[in-house]
Amino acid sequence: MQAKSKKLIFIAVLLTGCIITSLISTNDKEKTLLGSSMQSAQGTVTSKATQAKSVRVQVSGAVLEPGIYDLPANCRVEEAIAAAGGLTENADSERVNLVRKVRDGMQIRVPVQKAAWISRTQRKNAQATAGYSASSTKKVGSTRAGAGKNNSAVQRVRINSASVSELQQLPGIGPALAQRIVETRNSGRFTSADDLLRVPGIGKAKLAKLRDYVEVD
Template identity: 35%
Template sequence: MIQLDRRQQLIVLLLVGVILFSGGYRLAQIKEKSSEKVKPALDSAEQNKDKEVTVHVFGAVAKPGVYKVSQGARVIDAINMAGPTGEADLDSIKLAAKVTDGQDISVPSKAGLDPAAVGVTPGTSTSTGTGRNVFTAPAGAKSGAAAANGLVNINTAGQSELDTLPGIGPALAQRIIQYREANGAFQSIEDLKNVSGIGDKNFENMKDKITVR
């Protein structure tokens, strides 16, 4: 058996301590790297959850309501969740646009009655057999809320009359009425764009069919 003097024993103990310290330090590094690999995965899952946005889909859909979609989803994704009806005029919407949190997505319905279906040409008058001529307004205008020229008066029209306008469904018609009740009569037809859900595209489609007189 090798006999070591005190100095040699101290050297051996020092070497053993260095080896143990190095091993422990290396083990700590391995554990730290493993935790770093797990953390990004957890953070990524949490971030994906936070990246959901909330949108309101209404109009010509089977299930209007509030939906959660992933951030970066397109308008068509939200509309498909609500189920577009056969009357939905999807061509008038920017389906490829990205949704934003809190966005209102109004799905317009297709234009009103086809004049050919009732056998009357819009803007003509027909005899009633009583000596009076009755003016037949173009599709999209109704009596009572319509002016003499067949335009829908957005200051007096009810939901059913507003619903006949291109791009306006029952939900959006109700919004127009609610806005009118809260803010008073529209001063110009352009004020209609102040109603949530009515953009420039919708307004262009109906501006020739409405009045505030």
């Protein structure tokens, strides 16, 4: 009887051990699955956050450098226009909401002033019927020459000491881009005009337009 009792006790202990081992194994599997799910969810959130850091927009119309630009998320229309070289002389900025936030895939079209558009249309019609005359060619040439003289007379802006408002006097530089110039020089003074390429939103084309208007002090 004692041997039989011992055998029954041994079997009971063995079964209890198997049950406990099975429960521990199941719990470990559940933890592993839960950890994998959490890592996957975190990866998805991180990916979406990375995509939200920048937006791609198309800027067209009365700007100096129309095209497609990648800009920081939550930026404004004025920053997108600044990245496109700024407004042209005949741009109608009153019909553009400059403080509107841009979104990915957005097209920003800057309209031309109505008077300028009418004048340009009339000029095209006149040229189509009568063609270019020698006098009109000379007039255009003299106008361009006069514009060159005016550009040479423009006072240069000292990019290492100019204020945000003074920097906005430069062609194609709006409030947002002027602020970026100040922030960039605070991390390291400009040693030449080429250092303006360090400023986000200023590329080689824009730098070429700024060279005659800036100086390093």
